[in-house]
Amino acid sequence: xxxxxxxxxxxxxxxxxxxxxxxxxxxxDMGNLSVITLLAEWLNNLGFQTEIMPIxxxxxxANLIATLGKGPGGLVLSGHTDTVPCNxxxxxxxxxxxxxxxxxxxxxxxxxxxxxxxIAIEAARQFINTPLTAPLIILAxxxxxxxxxxxxxxxxxxxxKARYAVIGEPTDMTPIRMHKGMMMESxxxxxxxxHSSDPSLGANALDAMxxxxxxxxxxRNHLQKNYQxxxxxxxxxxxxxxxxxxxxxxxxxxGQCELEYDVRPLPGxxxxxxxxxxxxxxxxxxxxxxxxxxxxxxxxxxxxxxxAQNTSLVKMAEQLxxxxxxxxxFGTEAPFLQALGMETIVMGPGSINQAHQPDEFLALDxxxxxxxxxxxLIQRYCVDIQGDASSA
Ligand SMILES: [Zn+2]
Numbered sequence: 001x002x003x004x005x006x007x008x009x010x011x012x013x014x015x016x017x018x019x020x021x022x023x024x025x026x027x028x029d030m031g032n033l034s035v036i037t038l039l040a041e042w043l044n045n046l047g048f049q050t051e052i053m054p055i056x057x058x059x060x061x062a063n064l065i066a067t068l069g070k071g072p073g074g075l076v077l078s079g080h081t082d083t084v085p086c087n088x089x090x091x092x093x094x095x096x097x098x099x100x101x102x103x104x105x106x107x108x109x110x111x112x113x114x115x116x117x118x119i120a121i122e123a124a125r126q127f128i129n130t131p132l133t134a135p136l137i138i139l140a141x142x143x144x145x146x147x148x149x150x151x152x153x154x155x156x157x158x159x160x161k162a163r164y165a166v167i168g169e170p171t172d173m174t175p176i177r178m179h180k181g182m183m184m185e186s187x188x189x190x191x192x193x194x195h196s197s198d199p200s201l202g203a204n205a206l207d208a209m210x211x212x213x214x215x216x217x218x219x220r221n222h223l224q225k226n227y228q229x230x231x232x233x234x235x236x237x238x239x240x241x242x243x244x245x246x247x248x249x250x251x252x253x254x255g256q257c258e259l260e261y262d263v264r265p266l267p268g269x270x271x272x273x274x275x276x277x278x279x280x281x282x283x284x285x286x287x288x289x290x291x292x293x294x295x296x297x298x299x300x301x302x303x304x305x306x307x308a309q310n311t312s313l314v315k316m317a318e319q320l321x322x323x324x325x326x327x328x329x330f331g332t333e334a335p336f337l338q339a340l341g342m343e344t345i346v347m348g349p350g351s352i353n354q355a356h357q358p359d360e361f362l363a364l365d366x367x368x369x370x371x372x373x374x375x376x377l378i379q380r381y382c383v384d385i386q387g388d389a390s391s392a
Contacts, residue, residue, distance in 0.1 A: 004045040005125065008367070009105075011118035013098040014038055016107035022061075022082035022146040024299070031060025032142045035081040039117060039140050040064050046121070047128050048138065055153045061142040063150045065160050068124065068382075069132030075381040076137045076165040076342060077120040077374065080144030080333065083109040090358035104361040111350025115362045116168030119349060123374035132382045137162055144333055148302060151336035158340070164313045164381050165337045166374075168348030169330075170355055173370060175317035176346040177325040178231060179332060181265040181304035183274065183297065186258055187212055187282065189246075191291040193255030202253030206246050208289035209257045213241065215281045216261065229266045231327040238264045260298065267306035302331035305338060313343045316380060320373045321347070328352070 006014070020032040040050040043066040053063040064081075086095045086108050093099040095108035109115070120138055127136065137160050142150035154160070169176075189209055194202030216239060224236040239261060246257025263274060279295045286293050307314055314325050325345070330352060337344045349366040 005042040005121070008118045008122045009098070011042060011121065012105065012107075012110070012115055015114040015117060016098040016109060017096055019096055019108075020082050021085045022143045023085050024146050025085075028085040029146070032081045033060055033062055035114070036062045036064045036140060036142075039081070039138070040066065042121060043124075043138060046125055048124075053153060053157065055142050055149050058143065058147075058149050061150065063142055063154060064138075064140040066138040066140075067135050067160070068127065068137075069135040071134060072161070073163040073381075073385070074132075074135035074137060075378060076139050076160060076162045076337065077116075077124075078139040078141065078165055078167045078333065078337060079113050079116040079120070079169075079348075080141045080150065081114070081117075082143055082145050083112065083114070084145045084356050086360075087358060092359055095358075095360070100364070103364045105364060106359055106361045108360055110360055110362040111170040112352070112355035112360065113169055113348060113350070115350060116348050119367060119370050120168065120374055122371045123378055126375055127378055127382065130383060134382050134385055135162065136378055136382045139165075141333060147299060148333065148336070151333040152300065155336050155339050161340065162342055165334075165342040165344040166313075166317075166348075166377065167332055167334055167337065167344065167346045169332050169346050170350035170352050171328065171347050172351050173321050173347060173349055173366065173373065174323040175314060175321060175325040176328050177309065177314050178267050178306040178327045179304065179330060179334070179346075180232065180237070180267070181263075181269065181271060181302055181335070182331045183263040183265070183271055183301040184242075184260065184299055185263065185275070185278075185295065185297050186260045188256070188258040188294045188296075189291050190256050190294070191254065191289065194253045196251040196253055199253065202255065203290040204253050205257040205291055206254040208285050208291045208293070209244070209246060209259060211285045211288065212259065212282050212293070215285070216241065216278070219278060219281055227266050227269060229327075232266070233329070234264075237266050237269060238262075265304050267304040269304060271301045271303055303335035303339075305332070305335040305344070307334075307338070307344055311343050313345055316377065317345055317347055320376055
């Protein structure tokens with residue numbers, strides 16, 4: 001059966017040639033179903049049970065859960081199938097054609113992160129005739145680069161269930177056990193416009209925004225005084241005032257003003273509690289200025305994530321790679337897989353420095369070591385492990 005599944009570089013070539021851009025801008029947004037179908041076909045050929053899970057409310061988008069073996073516990077190797085948009089004119093070769101040059105493989109998604117799938121499949125295909133004591137699951141998600149709707153759909157469905165998960169985002173194969181969360185929020189103030197010569201003719205949204213900004217800065221100080229984490233290079237939670245739009249003319253009372261800001265909470269800080277805090281702090285400003293204040297998320301947010309240092313998977317990954325587990329500054333689907341009950345790390349080939357920019361590449365010399373490390377993880381968590389321990 002396995003000869004129907006192409007070899008590693010052929011698989012990668014086909015994945016790169018199948019565009020699957022996801023974007024919050026509708027004109028750039030595409031489906032990911034053709035990538036999911038390719039992976040499902042290859043994994044089916046190898047004997048995996050495959051389930052394609054459509055994402056509710058996102059036509060043309062789906063997750064894939066491909067399972068070899070059965071029973072509780074087991075290991076998930078996970079990646080996202082979408083890429084960010086690209087500026088094709090800035091690339092030296094087509095982003096949708098896998099191109100080898102200078103011992104590197106160029107193409108959109110080579111490192112972030114279509115390249116992980118052929119590598120994981122290469123490791124997995126060595127086990128197709130081995131009796132597994134716990135299942136091996138290859139998970140492919142939708143929309144990581146835009147809405148995280150794929151990961152959210154998994155949490156909503158309560159699957160897959162496994163004991164361990166490795167997300168192959170580009171970390172140069174350094175195990176990552178924590179990252180900050182990310183929120184993008186807006187505060188819209190609606191007042192009443194009127195002639196500037198008499199303030200009583202309106203309710204000034206900009207005046208009210210001035211107080212909202214002061215509250216946010218006070219709240220930021222409060223957070224940074226109370227939360228620190230030395231593993232991060234910026235060791236406090238951040239709150240960035242990003243943009244503001246309001247009013248139209250100097251001689252009109254400003255009727256409406258909107259602020260957008262971003263918050264990067266540390267592990268252990270809950271997104272919904274932060275939203276509650278902010279809403280409570282700005283609420284009194286409504287009465288003070290006679291305006292209405294609407295606080296809302298611009299997207300559901302990515303929770304922060306931390307897996308303890310002394311867990312089996314972190315220790316195993318440190319031992320296999322020779323690198324101590326670290327923290328990163330970017331968000332991933334890790335908190336979602338963790339919410340499903342899995343001990344989760346982020347570790348994959350390629351560098352985040354090459355992601356999201358022209359001439360994205362995966363260095364050829366990263367492929368073989370990654371296949372070897374994944375093979376050892378599968379051996380440890382799907383073969384050597386006893387069934388009862390894996391379901392703990
Ligand atoms: Zn990624």
